[in-house]
Amino acid sequence: EAGVTQSPTHLIKTRGQQATLRCSPISGHTSVYWYQQALGLGLQFLLWYDEGEERNRGNFPPRFSGRQFPNYSSELNVNALELEDSALYLCASSLAGLDSGGDEQYFGPGTRLTVT
């Protein structure tokens, strides 16, 4: 069974540009989560999508947005990139959403975004 996939693996952008990151969940998983992991720091929750809707977001500015498509894949968009947005962006999927009591999340390999 294929795991969570993310693309691209690496992305280099300059300040002020926009970045689009993509994620495909494990087949049968409807919930997708996005996390940011800056170098040397822990995972910070960004967004949670379930059944095509944004269910919750972390403490990030509105220039971080995304969506979930009918096939449950997801896209994370970061507008007006800043240097501190450089990080590993991880996508995870689960069978059920957090409000079911929390199901295990499985992570993709991440997209390493570098903003210069």
Added chain:
Amino acid sequence: RKEVEQDPGPFNVPEGATVAFNCTYSNSASQSFFWYRQDCRKEPKLLMSVYSSGNEDGRFTAQLNRASQYISLLIRDSKLSDSATYLCVVNILGGFQKLVFGTGTRLLVSP
């Protein structure tokens, strides 16, 4: 107080040693708990869920203490391949439901 706290380590242990990590959480309403393992510059991988009764998977044992609000991970007979960062994860239920990751405890197993 942080929602989830872990000792960052590193814990340096020889092969074959037994090592234990604790993780404390602040929200008493938390209901789901997990341990993940993360290798350098890789994605976190689920190690085990933590159940109220405690659970064991081979050399790994996880325990939950709700009264004191901590979870633990015990690794017996440490292997070189166990060297990694171990992340404690808590499902914070309530008005703002989310998984909160600890910053991790680094384990280094040496020959």
